[in-house]
Amino acid sequence: MSTYMIKTNKKRCISCKACEVHCKLKNRVPEGAKLGLLASKGPVKKGGKPTYLNQFMPCFHCEKPWCVSACPTGAMIRRESDGIVYVDQELCVGCKACIMACPWEVPQWQESTGTVIKCDYCMDRVDEGLDPACVTACTAHALEFLRPNRDSDRVRKNYAREKFLT
Numbered sequence: 001m002s003t004y005m006i007k008t009n010k011k012r013c014i015s016c017k018a019c020e021v022h023c024k025l026k027n028r029v030p031e032g033a034k035l036g037l038l039a040s041k042g043p044v045k046k047g048g049k050p051t052y053l054n055q056f057m058p059c060f061h062c063e064k065p066w067c068v069s070a071c072p073t074g075a076m077i078r079r080e081s082d083g084i085v086y087v088d089q090e091l092c093v094g095c096k097a098c099i100m101a102c103p104w105e106v107p108q109w110q111e112s113t114g115t116v117i118k119c120d121y122c123m124d125r126v127d128e129g130l131d132p133a134c135v136t137a138c139t140a141h142a143l144e145f146l147r148p149n150r151d152s153d154r155v156r157k158n159y160a161r162e163k164f165l166t
Contacts, residue, residue: 002061002083004121005146006036006135012142013054015040022137026122033108035059035119036134056143058134059106059119061085067118070101075116079123086120089113121145 015038023029023036035058042052061078065085068076075091076098078084087098087107092115098107099116107118122132130136131145 002063002085002121003147004061004082004084004126005148006056006058006121006132007144007146008054008056009142009144010054012140013038013052013056014140014142015052015054016139018137018139019056019134019143022133023119023122026133027117029108029117030110030112033110033117035108035117054142056134057104058121058132059085060104061121066101066103067098067107070097072097076107082126084121084123084126085118086123087116087118089115092116 017038019036020034020038024034027035029035037057039055039057040052041054043050044053045051061083062085063083065076065078068078068085070076072095073091073093075088075093077086077088079086094109094114094116096109096116098118099105099109107116110117122130122134125132135143135145
């Protein structure tokens, strides 16, 4: 597992897709591709009221990523220091093996360059101590960039606040 994760507060998410938009802008993602997907279902009735069920789905940055194992050139890399999985664009030959290997279809084809792109938690921002673009841009503050092993107290307090005060 990666040192990091993005948690969705489903009660706060308003389905605005600002997370997707800012991810696309920051990473110059081509039309048709998404590095992070806001999956929405609805409207559904919950407590007699119509609502949407939302979950933001970036890369899971697996502990043993299938995309990394499938890559014949070593372009798909898992960073040892924090588990972030990223693509070295200079090594990618566009074979799409990583796309076929990922059960969540996270790696995306980039037609303009003939290479693969994927969510890397905005690794350049993380290295500067900042949150990924999707988290920063969330208008409802529904996304939280966490280090599960370090932020467990904060996660528990937020859960308790959501569960018992709403």
